[in-house]
Amino acid sequence: MSGTLYGIGLGPGDPELMTLKAHRLISTANVVAYPAPDSGESFARSIAASALPSGVREIPIVVPMRTDRFPAREIYDGAAKEIAAVLETGQDVVTLCEGDPFFYGSFMYLFERLSDRFPIEIVPGVTSLTACAAQLRRPLTSRNDVMTVIPGPLPDTQIRQKIDQAQAVAIMKVGRHLARLKALLAEMGLIDKAGYVERASLPEQKVHRLIDLDAETAPYFSMILIYKGEEAWTLPPSYSS
Template structure:
């Protein structure tokens, strides 16, 4: 009797903040050895995760772009947003499952860490009970951002609060006022709202804007000096803690 075919594995591989030198040894090995490489991107765009691994993929590797059906076209508060994305992630998992059912491994490229506000988490939850899924952790984008400022993010007993720029302004302001150290992610078109919240919380003058952390086009400046600037979606705002120290 012929033995049943062994299922392949889906690897959620963290790429870190953007510099190839900051990939873990395991992530580097998996990316370079992959026969099937999947990654998220906006339609018509190369995809940030894919750009990070330029020059690393094996000759003949099959690339599987997973293009978001919406990004900013539908508001987060619209019920259609979750419905559309849910169908999208279900379709993505079907594509990956077809490969693993055929005994193939698939590497899914993940910006930053796969379990930190990443799209891969939605695939993981849909796949983990049916097929082998392994997650390779990585340096987060925010680690790259605060390191780029040249100052520690927390001291002593500082409380670090991580916020999404997509949150309502009053929620942002309240949490900013209560935190010692702050990281704000997903800035993009939310930049004006985030600025107002920081001012309301009395933290604006201490805020730094970091764009493309650890990448060749990295930019670091005081947020107050970037008035009117349109920031990329993956820029990060940092406010350092000033807590207890010897």
């Protein structure tokens, strides 16, 4: 009998937003794997740190922060082999993932390499999408509204087309594209309907109406939320953060 691979959604950052199931599995784990940058601490591990048991074996999956996908493929190939070797001994492996494992989550790369060989259980997590909406204090969408999630690095023409076809929009991976996205939304007459959240649920969280944001770049963990449907939802005139 092989061990089970668990993909654990940790939520957006606040450890109290982990599910009870996630906390139970982490606190009883013998082996824990998690993504880590090539410099600095692992965000996933920092969320789960208070739940990690003493003596747990840790498998950091060190992924350089690069745009080229090829090195990441090699790294996940290597991580899958290391995790498979543990699973073959009958031990379970708990893999930590920020947010939700299947919503832009890094766990999906292990899933596609190991799901045909080992039992896998996915534990959903609170996504950054819902966490940002909660901090923005405006609903995401309702009724028959179409909601679209757009990666910020896409070209303006594609972003414009997708926004035109939706009533609610989330733009993720804002980062260095912030100034360009602000200019595009201003041109489309939507900047007053857009809210901005970075590092949702963390102590350093920032929340603004996008029109009030005085910045040219944003961190990776940031999001722009737009509502242009029929509901009379507006943004608060100001935010305390």
